[in-house]
Structures are given as C-alpha cells and as structure tokens.
Amino acid sequence: MFLAINEIRHSKLRYTLVMGVMFLIAYLVFFLTGLAYGLAQDNRTAVDKWNADTILLAEEANDNLNMSMIPLKTFDKVKADQKAYLAQTAGVIKGDNGEKIDVSFFGIDKDQFLAPKITSGKMFDSDGEAVADLSLKEQYSLKLGETVKMAGNDKTLKIVGFTDNAKFNVAPVLYTTLGAYQEIRFETQGTSENTRINAIVTKGVVDSVPKDLEKTSIKNFINELPGYSAQVLTFGFMIGFLIVIAAIVIGIFIYVLTMQKSEIFGVMKAQGISSRYIAISVIAQTFLLATVGVVIGLVATVGTAFVLPDAVPFQVNSLFFIAISLLMIAVALIGAFFSVRTIVKIDPLKAIG
Structure with missing residues (x-):
C-alpha cells in the first residue's frame, strides 16, 4: 500500500486521468441504473400498492x-x-389550463383492499370524484378540488384526494368508482347486467375460479406488462456491458503503466523486493483508483438526482447502487491481475538492460 500511494502522489496527473475515466464510466452506469429502476417502478408502483398475491383475468x-x-x-x-375487482383503462385528461395529460383510470370499490392510502384530501364518494397520484400535483400542478375533463367525452372528475407511488404503464393513476369508469370507457352509465371489469385481484388462498378466468401471480402479471420485460432486459444488458468495459479500460491502463515501469520493477527485484510485494502494490493501486472513481461517480449521481426535473423517471435504489459499486471495483481488480502476471515474468537483468 505504501508503494501504491507514493506512486500515485508522484504521478498525480497520470493517475487522475485513470480515476477520471473510472468516474465517468461509474457515473454513466449509476445514472442508467437510476433511469432503468425509475422507469421500471413507473410501470408497476400502482400494482405493488395492492400487496396482492394473484390476479384473475379473462x-x-x-x-x-x-x-x-x-x-x-x-x-x-x-x-x-x-x-377486489378492478376496471382499468388509459385516457387523457385536461386540467383548468387546458394541458393534456396521459393517465390510467382505475375503477375500484373504495371499501375493498385496492383502495389507496390517502396522503392528502379524502377518498372519493361519488362518480364525479377521483383520487389522483401525487405526480399530477408535483408535475402538472393539479390541486385538491380542481376539476379535470376527459379528452374525447364530456365526463368530468373532481380531484378530492392524492396518493403517492401510484403509476401504471408509466402513467399516473386516477382512482374512481366503477360507474365513472363505465362513463369514461363506454360513455354509458351501465347497469348491473352489462357492467364489465378487467380483473379480480386476490389475497391469500383462492378456493374457486370460474372456468372462463385464468389465475396469474402478480409477479408474472408485472412481467407481462407491455414493454416491461424488454425495458428491464435492455437496460440490464447496457449496464452489464458498461461494467465489463470499465474493467477492460482500467485493466488496459494498469497494464500500460506496468509495462512503462518494467525497468523500475526490474531494479526493485534485483534489490531483493519480491514479485508478490510488487503485485500486491499494483492491486492495491487499482483498488484505490477504482474505489475513488466509483465513489465520486456515486456522489455525482445522487447529486444529479436532486436537480433532475420531476418528469424524469429517475430513482435511487441504495441496494442496487451498492451492489454495482462493489461489482465494478471487483471487476477492475480482476482486470489488474493481467498486470500481475506481467510483473511475475519480469527478468531483472533484462529489465535493467
């Protein structure tokens, strides 16, 4: 460690460039991870709020x-x-300022377990009221008591309450009654005979399922959401390749630096310093460079999260970030072992010339 730190102090510019490259790659990996996690959560947070086990679909x-x-x-x-029954449809609402907003409507029974926890305001009481996701307040400045109009029909809803973390397919959710859902989707009041729902959500043991329904676990239901699995896989591969690239870049830098110092290492070997001591110094040096670069990248990413606009679906997941940090450092150390092999093979007499 002594040799590693002193060498970094002696060649500040050279090793600052190495840390800079590691920082840029780490920052990109963390930022993409935050975006991927945020987008994934925006697809499913409303479903996660159910805390359900299965869903029955046609x-x-x-x-x-x-x-x-x-x-x-x-x-x-x-x-x-x-x-609990669930009726769902996508739609567009217009606020008092005329701005059009893509939303997802959930027609539910307020006395069943799908009813969301209210963070401000109250639960809806009639077909003309709705509870909205908090993002509609934060991003679009919708307020309690404000009336929104459906695009495409004359139905209006009064926002009487807000709930947090309620998005479905990246759209904020508006919870309302089954009757309001009928008016929004079918433009009819509906009766008990012709009313349709989209799903039945269950908790615990399901004893009886009609033959025209299919039971699916919530986990499988989320994975089958349009675009969800493809999005997660795409970002996963991107992040994985970036981690591998980071390892290769750090490995190349350390290898080149090792080759440039082969004569110095040869002199050290001739003086009786073991290859093991030199190799440990190189690995320690790589560990320091990778750790500092990753930590700075992590701090910069968290700082960026505070200045991003609400419209950007970026979320910090501490567990993911810690795991990726450890993985990047570990992979960088693996890349440094190629330099260790070179150090072991250095002949003191040839290196000195």
Missing part, C-alpha cells in the same frame, strides 16, 4: 389487463380469502 386476454373483459356478476363466483 382466459383469452393473454395476461393483458386492457384486453380482459369480465362480467361484474362473475366477481361473486370467485371464492378467496380477500378479493
């Missing part, structure tokens, strides 16, 4: 919530520890 819907159509009377045929 058999022919191919696990697609929007394509599933179930008669409301089927709800009574399902026997489960806890159950």
Whole structure:
C-alpha cells in the first residue's frame, strides 16, 4: 500500500486521468441504473400498492389487463380469502389550463383492499370524484378540488384526494368508482347486467375460479406488462456491458503503466523486493483508483438526482447502487491481475538492460 500511494502522489496527473475515466464510466452506469429502476417502478408502483398475491383475468386476454373483459356478476363466483375487482383503462385528461395529460383510470370499490392510502384530501364518494397520484400535483400542478375533463367525452372528475407511488404503464393513476369508469370507457352509465371489469385481484388462498378466468401471480402479471420485460432486459444488458468495459479500460491502463515501469520493477527485484510485494502494490493501486472513481461517480449521481426535473423517471435504489459499486471495483481488480502476471515474468537483468 505504501508503494501504491507514493506512486500515485508522484504521478498525480497520470493517475487522475485513470480515476477520471473510472468516474465517468461509474457515473454513466449509476445514472442508467437510476433511469432503468425509475422507469421500471413507473410501470408497476400502482400494482405493488395492492400487496396482492394473484390476479384473475379473462382466459383469452393473454395476461393483458386492457384486453380482459369480465362480467361484474362473475366477481361473486370467485371464492378467496380477500378479493377486489378492478376496471382499468388509459385516457387523457385536461386540467383548468387546458394541458393534456396521459393517465390510467382505475375503477375500484373504495371499501375493498385496492383502495389507496390517502396522503392528502379524502377518498372519493361519488362518480364525479377521483383520487389522483401525487405526480399530477408535483408535475402538472393539479390541486385538491380542481376539476379535470376527459379528452374525447364530456365526463368530468373532481380531484378530492392524492396518493403517492401510484403509476401504471408509466402513467399516473386516477382512482374512481366503477360507474365513472363505465362513463369514461363506454360513455354509458351501465347497469348491473352489462357492467364489465378487467380483473379480480386476490389475497391469500383462492378456493374457486370460474372456468372462463385464468389465475396469474402478480409477479408474472408485472412481467407481462407491455414493454416491461424488454425495458428491464435492455437496460440490464447496457449496464452489464458498461461494467465489463470499465474493467477492460482500467485493466488496459494498469497494464500500460506496468509495462512503462518494467525497468523500475526490474531494479526493485534485483534489490531483493519480491514479485508478490510488487503485485500486491499494483492491486492495491487499482483498488484505490477504482474505489475513488466509483465513489465520486456515486456522489455525482445522487447529486444529479436532486436537480433532475420531476418528469424524469429517475430513482435511487441504495441496494442496487451498492451492489454495482462493489461489482465494478471487483471487476477492475480482476482486470489488474493481467498486470500481475506481467510483473511475475519480469527478468531483472533484462529489465535493467
């Protein structure tokens, strides 16, 4: 460690460049990880709020919530520890300023477990009221008591409450009654005979499932959300390749620096300093450079998160960031072992000339 630190002090510019490269790669990896996690969460936070075990969809819907159509009377045929119906549709609302906002409507029963926890305001009481995701307040300045109009029909909803972390397919959710959902999607009041829902969500043991319904775990349901798995895999491969690239870059830098110092290492060997001591110094040097670069990248990423606009789906996940930090440092150390092999093979007599 003594040799590693003193060498860094002696060649500040050279090793600052190495740390700079590590910092830039680490910053890019952390930023992409935050974006990937944020986008993934924006697809599923409303589903996670259910804390449910399974979801029942129409058999022919191919696990697609929007394509599933179930008669409301089927709800009574399902026997489960806890159950709740869900009607969902995408839509567009217009606030008082006329701005158009893409949202997802959830038609629910406020007395069932799908009802969200209210952070401000109150739960809806009628077909003309709704509870909105907090992002509509933070990003679009919608306020309690404000009335929003549906784009495409004359239905209006009054925002009476807000809840947090309620997004579905990257769109903020508006919770309202089943009757309001009928008006929004089918432009009709609906009756008990023709009312349709999209799914039945359950907790605990499900004893009876009608033959025209298919039971799916919440985990599989999330993975089947349009674009969710492809998005997660794409970002996963990008982050993985960047980590590998970081290891290769650091490995090349350390190897080149090692080759440039082969004569010095030869003299050290001739003086009786073991190859093991020199190799440990190189590995310690790599550890210091990688750690400092990764830590600075991590701090810069967290700092960036505070200045990003609310519209950017960036979220910090401490567990992910710590795991990636350790992985990048570990992979950089693996790359440094190529330099160790070179040090072991250095002949003191040839190196001195």
